[in-house]
Amino acid sequence: MPANHVESHLLNDPISSICPRVLQMVSVDATLGEAIAKMVGKSVGAVLVSGSDGALVGILTERDFLSRVAGAPDFAQRFVRDYMTSNPETVGASDPVALALSKMDVGGYRHLPVMEEGWPVGVISVRDVLRHVLKICKDIE
DSSP states (O other): OOOHHHHHHHHHSSSGGGBBBBBOOEEEBBBBHHHHHHHHHHHHHHEEEOOOTTEEEEEEEEEHIIIIIIIOOOOOGGGGTTTTTOOOOOOEEBBBBHHHHHHHHHHHSSEEEETTTTTTEEEEEEHHHHHHHHHHHHTTT
16 A cells, blocks of 8 residues: 555656656667667667567667677677667566666666557656656645
8 A cells, every 4th residue: 555645656656657668779780880870869778679570689788888788899880789678677667667667677677668469669767757756746745
């Protein structure tokens, strides 16, 4: 049982109420240069990675660039598939916001792909969840 208004919202509001960010995807065969150009051009911290059939196979984040790519010679020509996080944790658009928070906390993730009927439809970030919580708090003032 929720202990307060904020907890009630987190347990009952679906992830779709956060308005997940527009999906940014690259192919598993894309280069890191292409991926970083898309991330910078769209001002996003992550791109989803699709296989040849368009299905989600991975995620490439700012953290991946910092921890796995930084300092690699000729990184821009290397392939996303070699640096992405394969089979990322996901959430459904109808899942409660609390589930996303739990997965982010337990796994140490800052971005989660949002899925509907087995296909990616967006991405939510810790910042998106924080904005949602702040909106809830403003609404109760």
